[in-house]
Amino acid sequence: xxxxxxxxxxxxxxxxxxxxxxxxxxxxxxxxxxxxxxxxxxxxxxxxxxxxxxxxxxxxxxxxxxxxxxxxxxxxxxxxxxxxxxxxxxxxxxxxxxxxxxxxxxxxxxxxxxxxxxxxxxxxxxxxxxxxxxxxxxxxxxxxxxxxxxxxxxxxxxxxxxxxxxxxxxxxxxxxxxxxxxxxxxxxxxxxxxxxxxxxxxxxxxxxxxxxxxxxxxxxxxxxxxxxxxxxxxxxxxxxxxxxxxxxxxxxxxxxxxxxxxxxxxxx
Amino acid sequence: xxxxxxxxxxxxxxxxxxxxxxxxxxxxxxxxxxxxxxxxxxxxxxxxxxxxxxxxxxxxxxxxxxxxxxxxxxxxxxxxxxxxxxxxxxxxxxxxxxxxxxxxxxxxxxxxxxxxxxxxxxxxxxxxxxxxxxxxxxxxxxxxxxx
Numbered sequence: 001x002x003x004x005x006x007x008x009x010x011x012x013x014x015x016x017x018x019x020x021x022x023x024x025x026x027x028x029x030x031x032x033x034x035x036x037x038x039x040x041x042x043x044x045x046x047x048x049x050x051x052x053x054x055x056x057x058x059x060x061x062x063x064x065x066x067x068x069x070x071x072x073x074x075x076x077x078x079x080x081x082x083x084x085x086x087x088x089x090x091x092x093x094x095x096x097x098x099x100x101x102x103x104x105x106x107x108x109x110x111x112x113x114x115x116x117x118x119x120x121x122x123x124x125x126x127x128x129x130x131x132x133x134x135x136x137x138x139x140x141x142x143x144x145x146x147x148x149x150x151x152x153x154x155x156x157x158x159x160x161x162x163x164x165x166x167x168x169x170x171x172x173x174x175x176x177x178x179x180x181x182x183x184x185x186x187x188x189x190x191x192x193x194x195x196x197x198x199x200x201x202x203x204x205x206x207x208x209x210x211x212x213x214x215x216x217x218x219x220x221x222x223x224x225x226x227x228x229x230x231x232x233x234x235x236x237x238x239x240x241x242x243x244x245x246x247x248x249x250x251x252x253x254x255x256x257x258x259x260x261x262x263x264x265x266x267x268x
Numbered sequence: 269x270x271x272x273x274x275x276x277x278x279x280x281x282x283x284x285x286x287x288x289x290x291x292x293x294x295x296x297x298x299x300x301x302x303x304x305x306x307x308x309x310x311x312x313x314x315x316x317x318x319x320x321x322x323x324x325x326x327x328x329x330x331x332x333x334x335x336x337x338x339x340x341x342x343x344x345x346x347x348x349x350x351x352x353x354x355x356x357x358x359x360x361x362x363x364x365x366x367x368x369x370x371x372x373x374x375x376x377x378x379x380x381x382x383x384x385x386x387x388x389x390x391x392x393x394x395x396x397x398x399x400x401x402x403x404x405x406x407x408x409x410x411x412x413x414x415x
Contacts, residue, residue, distance in 0.1 A: 006389045007374065009282040010310070013317055013363050016275065023271075024347065037344030044344070044351040054361040084369050 017052040021045050062086060067162075068145045069121065073130055074168040080126065090121045092132070092140050119143075119167070127173045133166030143167050269328045276325050279318045287311035290388070301384040306373045312363045320356035 024045040031038045065087050070076045117136025121128040132140060141147050143165035291311065294304040302310070327350070330340045340346055351357055377385040 006282075006286050009278055009286065010370065010374065012275065012278055012282070013314070013360060014367060016321075017357065017360055019271075027343065035344075037342050040344030040348040044347045047351040048357065051357055051360050054364055084372065086366075 017048055021048045021052060024048065065146065071162040072144045072165040072167060074164055074166075076169050077172055080123075080128070080172065085126070086124045088122045088124055090119055090140055090146075092117070092119050092136065118170070125174065129170040129173070130167050131170050138165075140167065269325075269332065272321065272325050272328055276318075276321050279314070279321060282311070283314050283318055286389075287314050290385075301388055302373070302377055306377065309366050310370045310373055312366055312370065313359055314363070316359045317363060320350075320354075320359055323354070323356065324350045 024041050028038060028041050028045065031041070062083075066081045066085075069087075070078070070081065117132040117134075119130045119132055119140025121130060121140075130140065132138065132143060144167070145162045287307075287310075290301055291304070291307045293299040293301050294307040324346070327340045327346045330336055331343065331346050336342075340349075378389060380386065
């Protein structure tokens with residue numbers, strides 16, 4: 001029976017790319033300068049080195065993301081900074097009330113019904129709700145300096161000149177407390193709805209540290225407090241930075257975000 | 269080429285003997301040795317990495333055959349195609365992303381005395397036997413994993 005230890009096997013891919021660069025460099029040295037294959041190996045070894053470099057970059061990038069958030073967001077909970085926590089994605093949205101939903105407050109002044117401009121930051125175990133200043137003209141990405149971070153990701157790391165952006169942390173919800181509910185809506189077929197909910201379930205299972213504890217409630221129930229699905233569904237959950245489109249989509253969230261802050265489910 | 273062959277063999281062992289069974293068992297609470305999240309983090313995108321190296325190995329083997337120069341070309345052609353045109357090795361970046369966390373999951377699980385993980389990894393119970401055990405446990409409602 002094959003008795004190679006799992007620990008070694010797991011490390012193999014990490015060491016593989018540096019080994020390629022070593023092997024290819026050795027080949028290059030032994031080739032005559034005029035060999036037509038030589039230039040190709042030189043090009044390949046450059047690509048390999050860049051891939052190997054990514055291992056180092058990822059840790060720096062993760063730390064830089066946390067630094068950006070802490071610096072720009074008022075009331076950012078220091079406890080959120082952890083070496084193992086990863087920012088999965090974020091999205092700007094507008095919190096508005098949909099009439100007839102249980103989450104809509106009754107008999108309040110019209111001023112509270114103004115849309116609330118938020119950005120949701122999704123970590124692999126928490127969801128942070130952040131209010132953006134003004135009428136939400138600037139995206140959360142720009143306010144937090146995350147756009148700069150992506151531009152200069154390779155290199156110095158942390159963007160300079162960050163300051164408080166006017167964003168304020170409204171609360172942090174444990175992903176296991178999130179209830180993703182279908183709040184209905186006109187024009188959506190039940191088949192479509194089924195697909196959406198099963199996608200949410202898949203996404204949660206892949207990002208959450210405790211997928212078993214994540215509750216997902218189908219249909220229009222008493223728990224219709226979060227249309228998180230519209231956020232999650234439209235976002236490909238990528239584990240590392242792909243080219244991010246700069247165009248952010250706004251989604252309506254039926255008053256949930258406003259309610260988290262009054263319900264005491266936050267800042268635990 | 270010899271190192272590539274042995275590396276692909278090790279990758280296959282990692283996927284077939286460890287990743288696949290651990291992830292399959294993790295799907296059901298009764299048979300889980302480690303949680304699905306842990307299993308997914310531990311093995312990362314190993315499923316995507318294996319075909320990349322299998323493809324490289326296949327081309328290297330073609331290269332040394334008499335048909336080699338005509339079909340796949342020489343070493344520079346093969347290596348550059350796999351690193352540049354096919355972009356396959358970009359998959360490794362994703363594998364790197366969660367290594368730190370994977371490491372801590374590994375250490376945590378291996379040091380838990382009651383965990384089936386340590387037994388699975390050290391004793392290397394053949395997969396067939398383990399799957400029999402785990403389905404038996406499942407029928408008798410005995411969790412393989414004790415917290």
